[in-house]
Amino acid sequence: MAGGVRNGHRLKAVIPGGSSAPVLPGAIMMDCTMDFDCIAKAGSMLGSGAVIVMDETVCMVRALERLSYFYHEESCGQCTPCREGTGWMYRMIHRIEHGQGRPDDLELLNSVAGKIGGYTICALGDAAAMPVQSFLKHFGDEFAYHVEHKRCMV
Numbered sequence: 733m734a735g736g737v738r739n740g741h742r743l744k745a746v747i748p749g750g751s752s753a754p755v756l757p758g759a760i761m762m763d764c765t766m767d768f769d770c771i772a773k774a775g776s777m778l779g780s781g782a783v784i785v786m787d788e789t790v791c792m793v794r795a796l797e798r799l800s801y802f803y804h805e806e807s808c809g810q811c812t813p814c815r816e817g818t819g820w821m822y823r824m825i826h827r828i829e830h831g832q833g834r835p836d837d838l839e840l841l842n843s844v845a846g847k848i849g850g851y852t853i854c855a856l857g858d859a860a861a862m863p864v865q866s867f868l869k870h871f872g873d874e875f876a877y878h879v880e881h882k883r884c885m886v
């Protein structure tokens with residue numbers, strides 16, 4: 733669809749349903765058709781239908797940093813898990829991206845995300861947590877590399 737990945741690059745990842753939808757690795761996405769059932773079976777959702785395609789030049793830590801900043805900014809602050817958790821997640825991802833990650837950050841990040849999704853008044857809490865959990869699930873090696881080497885593998 734849409735002519736393939738631009739400039740002959742390799743497909744790395746796709747967020748199929750807007751920024752809150754769990755990211756899928758390119759290899760999984762290549763086996764999917766763009767319908768609700770197939771995307772759901774792969775572990776994501778079509779959501780808003782705003783497809784984001786990433787090639788191998790994209791740093792997944794930086795991509796998640798941008799997403800988490802958006803949700804942190806959008807939080808209205810009404811409920812504690814979202815108000816505090818979105819900022820906590822953003823600050824952790826920010827420091828990982830900038831070479832100041834700590835060895836237990838990835839586990840902590842996953843834990844914080846797990847305490848936001850499903851525990852908030854509106855769906856923004858889920859929307860903030862799902863990208864974090866899916867990026868760590870599928871691209872955790874990039875995050876670990878950032879923490880260990882203080883720089884990007886991409």
Ligand code: SF4
Binds near residue numbers: 808809811815856
């Ligand atoms: S989950 Fe919704 S209601 Fe709760 S703080 Fe976040 S944006 Fe506000």
